[in-house]
Amino acid sequence: MLVAFIVNLLFFIVYKGYKNTQNIVINNVSINTKQNEHPYRVLHISDMHLENISITPEQLYESLRNQPIDLIALTGDFLDRKRSIPKLIPYLKVFNKLKPRHGTYAVFGNHDYVLSHPNFLKLKQVLEEYGCKTMQNENDVLMINGKPLNIIGIDDFSTKRSDIHKSFKGLANGYNLVLTHDPNIVLRMKDVPFDYLISGHFHGGQIHWPKPYHLVKMGKLVRMNMVKGLHHHDGKPFYISEGLGQTGLNIRIGSRPEITFHNLRLKSSTDKIEKTAEAV
Numbered sequence: 001m002l003v004a005f006i007v008n009l010l011f012f013i014v015y016k017g018y019k020n021t022q023n024i025v026i027n028n029v030s031i032n033t034k035q036n037e038h039p040y041r042v043l044h045i046s047d048m049h050l051e052n053i054s055i056t057p058e059q060l061y062e063s064l065r066n067q068p069i070d071l072i073a074l075t076g077d078f079l080d081r082k083r084s085i086p087k088l089i090p091y092l093k094v095f096n097k098l099k100p101r102h103g104t105y106a107v108f109g110n111h112d113y114v115l116s117h118p119n120f121l122k123l124k125q126v127l128e129e130y131g132c133k134t135m136q137n138e139n140d141v142l143m144i145n146g147k148p149l150n151i152i153g154i155d156d157f158s159t160k161r162s163d164i165h166k167s168f169k170g171l172a173n174g175y176n177l178v179l180t181h182d183p184n185i186v187l188r189m190k191d192v193p194f195d196y197l198i199s200g201h202f203h204g205g206q207i208h209w210p211k212p213y214h215l216v217k218m219g220k221l222v223r224m225n226m227v228k229g230l231h232h233h234d235g236k237p238f239y240i241s242e243g244l245g246q247t248g249l250n251i252r253i254g255s256r257p258e259i260t261f262h263n264l265r266l267k268s269s270t271d272k273i274e275k276t277a278e279a280v
Contacts, residue, residue, distance in 0.1 A: 017207075017251025021054040024244075025256045026063060029230055031196055031237055032265040039263035040144065041068055042177070043100065046075040046200025046258075047243025048091065049111065050084040052250040055257060057090040061097060063259065069100045071142075074132065075200045075241065076109025076156065076181035082119045085126055092130035102142050106132045107153045109181035109201065111247070113161070135179065137163040139171055144266055148174030152194070157182035158201070158219070164192055175268040183226070183240045184219035190234045195268055197238035198260075204228035204242030208254030228255070 033039045043064065072095050078088055095104050106127050115123060127134050135153020142149040150171050155161040162185055168176075176194040183199035205212030205227055215222040221240075226233075228240050242258040 014249075014251060017249070017253045018054075020252040020256060021052075021246055021250055023256055024055055024059070024063060025258055027258060027260045028263060029239060029260060030263040032267065033263050034265065037265065040149070040266050041070045042198070042262040042264060043067070043069045043072045043098070044075065044198050044239070044241060044260040044262055045072070045244055046181070046198075046241040047077040047109070047203055047245055048074075048079070048088075049077055049243070049245030049247055050079040050087045050091075051081060051245075052247060053245035054250065055244055057094045060091065060259075061094045064094075064098055067098075067261065069098055071102045071151075072098070072100045072104040073179050073198060074104065074106040075179055075198060076107050077111040077200065077243070077245075078109075078123065078127075080111040080114040082115065082122070085119070085123055088123075088126060089130065092127065092132065096131055102144075102149075104132045105140070105151055105153065105179060106134050107179045107181055108134070108136065108156055110156050110158045113156065113159050136161070137166040139167060139169070141171070141174065147266060148172060149266055150174045150176045152176060152178045154178060154180040154185055156180075157185040157188075162188075164189065168192065173268065175264075175266040177264070178238075182219070183238060184221050186233045186236070186238050187220055189236075194236060196262070196264060197236070198241070198262060199238065200241040200243050202227045202240055202242075203246065203252075204240075204255035204258070206246055206248075206252055206255055212254075 136155045139152045152167050154167045178194045178197040180199050182201045228242050244257045
């Protein structure tokens with residue numbers, strides 16, 4: 001009887017965990033926005049892990065089709081197998097169908113770099129063929145209402161590909177939005193001028209019950225109890241998405257697949273510093 005009870009309990013946990021992977025949550029995060037002000041809306045999707053994803057392209061589109069989107073940010077870990085690359089295309093078509101006003105930007109994660117070099121280049125090529133601007137320690141500037149929005153793509157920290165200096169090279173003052181995969185990079189950015197950073201990598205623990213002890217090996221932020229959601233370090237805000245897909249077992253316990261809208265007020269910290277200096 002005890003064995004049968006344990007088996008049934010495990011079956012229920014796995015079944016419930018799998019159902020959780022289909023139960024997507026859409027989070028809205030506002031950073032320094034004011035009432036009656038139209039924020040800049042960034043759709044953020046991370047950790048698609050196409051080998052283990054329960055959200056279809058059609059479901060993704062239905063979840064987002066009525067949302068105004070200024071920019072789409074994809075923060076890595078699309079897949080780790082060559083045969084999954086074609087599976088990415090229908091999702092990229094959805095992003096195009098959503099018509100983000102200022103395009104789609106993508107950085108890579110540690111799982112993407114599991115691919116052999118030729119297959120990684122194929123992944124990068126597919127992303128770019130379907131309208132994504134891929135970023136590996138580089139930046140781009142968008143002019144929004146006459147003011148610069150600096151999109152800064154820092155490559156994956158966990159695989160030692162990050163180069164902060166190169167990522168910020170040549171940038172003038174503006175709102176600095178950082179896209180990266182592993183949020184642990186913020187611990188190296190105390191004196192780096194960024195206004196907001198978005199990332200993924202931890203999956204919110206994926207199995208976050210009772211606590212995500214298995215994440216300890218994934219860096220200092222975990223030991224600081226920063227594994228998902230909005231946080232601040234050295235006075236600067238950053239966000240860790242729970243991701244859309246899963247790794248290992250296709251289950252989630254204590255976490256859910258996430259889509260995030262970041263509602264931003266594009267007022268840079270450097271603007272504030274300059275105005276203070278002028279006042280003095």
